[in-house]
Amino acid sequence: MTALPASTGRKKLRAFSWTRIMAVMVKETIQMRRDRLTFAMIIGVPILQLVLFGYAINTDPKRLPTAVIVADNGPAGRAIVTGMQLSDYFEVDPQATGEAAAREKLARGDINYIVTIPVDFQRKLVRGERPQLLVEADATDPAATANALGQLDEIVGKALAVQTTGSLAFLAPGTLPVDVVVHRLYNPEGITAYNIVPGLLGTILTMTTILMTALALTREVERGTIENLMAMPARPYEIMIGKIVPYIGFGFVQVAVILLAAAVLFAVPMKGPMWLLLAVTLLFISANVTLGYTFSTIARNQMQAMQMTFFFFLPSILLSGFMFPFRGMPDWAQVLGQGLPLTHYLRVVRGVMLKGGGLPEVANNIWPLFVFWGVVAGIALLRYRRTLD
Structure with a gap:
């Protein structure tokens, strides 16, 4: 039998073709348009940054x-x-x-x-x-x-x-x-680390715990193991608790590292009761991981879960008082900031560590964390029930 030439049955492509490039470009444009969350991020993030930096951020607070x-x-x-x-x-x-x-x-x-x-x-x-x-x-x-x-x-x-x-x-x-x-x-020498390091405790926990938990359920979907979860003889809240508790433990590992570094490297004082700080930290981490779980029930893949996490993290870090003075922002921005858990947690951390505040001094910043946690937990359970259906 005579062997056929290698080029037989295959059309030789030209070295360069605008037609092929345009075809790939059209395909990518259609895919981006179908991915509504990515398209919203492309438009929403620049607008959000312009609004926050242009109107909300003020380094010269007054009144x-x-x-x-x-x-x-x-x-x-x-x-x-x-x-x-x-x-x-x-x-x-x-x-x-x-x-x-x-x-x-x-x-x-x-x-x-x-x-x-x-x-x-x-x-x-x-x-x-x-x-x-x-x-x-x-x-x-x-x-x-x-x-x-x-x-x-x-x-x-x-x-x-x-x-x-x-x-x-x-x-x-x-x-x-x-x-x-x-x-x-509370900070007579004006040491910046006394303000920044306790604030980093909240910002790091916000970013990592939400992101890690947001990837949890979407990973199950992408790997095709979500059916195993659905087939388990467990109620939705039991699955949610089982999913988020390990990430709460992961968050406390970060807390231990940050508090140790704050004491050893930066000499940040701990004037208030440690038990109060840890109790509020447990509440804060629980609210964050529940929010991440909520994102995982909405996102279709891990990329969307990461995008939703970033979209929440950006206003949190800008409107919470971590990077810019909270009272320097206009009233509407302060209202938005009051709805973010990081805002209240930063006040608790600085109040306990720097001011030596007890439960009466920080109580007005604890109940908003409970409210936020309850709302996102309800949304997460509702979304997961719909997934089961």
Whole structure:
């Protein structure tokens, strides 16, 4: 039998063809159009970044809540308070009038400053004795309070300019007629690591636990083992618990590594109870892995699960107060940030580690985590039931 030439039955292709390239391009375009989640990411991520960075992010926060304790209600004290309000950097909280109430609000993070006008402030000013104006600042986030503190001398100077006339004209020239004493509480040296490292605990857990869990069910679908799960004599919530508990343990391994590094490498203090931090961390990880499980019931493949995780992680890291001051954002962005679990967890971590806060001080940031967890768990169970059907 005579052997056929190797080229027999196969048409020799030209070295280059625009027709073939166009055919592949059309095929890829159709595939992208059918993958709606990927197409939405292509359009949605740039829009989300433009909106957040263009409108929501502000590194110069203003209208920061401030408690004013007035022990001397003289003209000079009133002028200083008025000047602070007119500066747009400070917003006086009318409910924090007493020292105990003000310190409680400062510990909870409801206010950023306590300004105290001491007894005999007006009389000492008239005598030229440079009375002290005490300003206590929450320095757990140095970037959030630095700009306002930097403007404080100028604000006080302008406020007292009207008062230093007539018989007090000798106080106007030269130095400031009062001594502005600033106490940076909880982080007196303004060490950035004290703010960043506790924040990394929340951001790392958010990224890894959601992503790992989101890939869990989609991996079962891609490998064809989802039928085995469906055939198991187990209820949907039992399967969900069995899926997410190992990832909760994985999250606590990360917690141990980060807390050890925070103590050994960065000397971040742990002033509050460790049990409280771990209990809230358990709640936070549980909410995240449940959200990841919810994503896995929606996504059709692992790529979509990763895309959904990134789409949630981006606003979380930008609107939670980790990278930029929370109160520097507009009101609508703060409302969105309040709906993110990372926002409340960061406040708990910094409140426990840096402020030494207990359960009463952080309780207002714990119940939102419970609400978020309940909502995503309900969605996950509902989605999984539909998958079974």
